[in-house]
Amino acid sequence: MRLLFLAVLRPHTGNAVTAKRVRDHLEAAGHLCILRDVFNFESPAEIADLIAAENLDAALALHLYRGGRLLQGHQIPFGVIFGGTDLNEDANQLEKSEVMGKVLEEARFAVAFTESMKEKAQTQWPHAKGKIYVQSQGIVTTPNAAFDWDTFLQRSDISQSADALHVFLLICGLRQVKDPLYLVDAFSEWHQEEPGVYLVIVGPEVDPEFTREVKAKVKRAAGVRLVGEMPQEDLHAVVKNCFALVNSSVSEGMSAAILEAMDLEVPVLARNIPGNAAVVKHEVTGLLFSDPQEFVQLAKRLMSDPALEREIVANGREYVRRHHSWQVERDTYQSLARKLAPGSEE
Known part of the structure; x- marks a missing residue:
């Protein structure tokens, strides 16, 4: 046909x-x-x-x-x-x-x-x-084997000398429904306490007016970086190298970024909305948060509990293999x- x-x-x-x-x-x-x-x-x-x-x-x-x-x-x-x-x-x-x-x-x-x-x-x-x-x-993930993580950190203006560097990655088009600014204030406060934590927002500029708002906010926020859209293979490589994948959307159908992170054996922290909760089971295949303060608490817990990280990574990968x-x-x-x-x- x-x-x-x-x-x-x-x-x-x-x-x-x-x-x-x-x-x-x-x-x-x-x-x-x-x-x-x-x-x-x-x-x-x-x-x-x-x-x-x-x-x-x-x-x-x-x-x-x-x-x-x-x-x-x-x-x-x-x-x-x-x-x-x-x-x-x-x-x-x-x-x-x-x-x-x-x-x-x-x-x-x-x-x-x-x-x-x-x-x-x-x-x-x-x-x-x-x-x-x-x-x-x-889901099929294809990280670019030639991708250079250190170059990405330099592009993101992240100090590689920071003690215990932990990069949290938020992938989304810059539009309001994705709510990329939801965690910025809380994350910035946390970064000032722990300079090794960074939030990197990666995605295309979908809504021009909202993009200007995001850029202005991020420019003033310590520990938060904004990077433009990337080819899929490079983006998969970034996911594989980051500490955790973050989703802060107001609504989702099914987030491919979450599923790709699970497939790449990267832990997921997602906003507790129906679309995310359909994929992420709290403390089993990832962590669900209901407000920015809870996000910071769960992120700290994930950093300090390697056993929890290993468990949700293994469960997430198995979930994707079985259901996606x-x-x-x-x-x-x-x-x-x-x-x-x-x-x-x-």
Whole structure:
């Protein structure tokens, strides 16, 4: 089949990585998958022109509101993949929720990353029961073997001579829902007590106005550094070398950075929100915090308790191997794609 795949494709973001991985799964089954950024289209009419020009048979969208709404009414079968924004934000706005409900009426199938996402979607749109499947993100990490950690520390303006250096890494696009400033004040105070601890925020500048706010805040914060977006292989190498991965988001669908850290045997400290709690079991596969002060307490505990660190690292790696198999994800999407084939039953 000739498939159109719509997704948000900002470079080096979770959405882009997920979309490209799913595209690879579909193309491995022999389909031609044309991946396009939803932000390049303003209306369904533009999608209609693309469908005609490329002689497309079916379509897929990552995010029901951003992408799915552009696929309505074109008389070609399509499937959708829920994003965190769909259920954590857009579903709470009546107009967007109604649009997403209509998308689900037309879609042959929908994919949720977790059981809790599926349950939330079925509660919001009862008519979609029976067409929502659960498939966790598959994880493959590929650290750049040639990456130089010392050079990264220099780029981050981190003193390598600091006693007991511990780098905490926060990976996120600079936008409010990721809340990169949530821990800055508390971390800065901690750094002044223990100069060897640093928080490094890595990610693309998604929201220009908010980015200016983040840069201004970080510039004044001791022990906090901001680094721009990086290629995935380099980012994986940074994760592998840091002391711990941090997530402070207000909402998440499923954080690829958390799963990648687990796969790379790096401990995770994550904000206690539903999307993170679906992946991180407190004191088993990682540590969950509810406020900045608790984050500092847990981070100190992790630094002083090597046995705890070893245990959550081992459990996290095993969790990813059991529940986030790249091969299982491939099999699922290749199977679902058959529902889009001409003559298939809805």
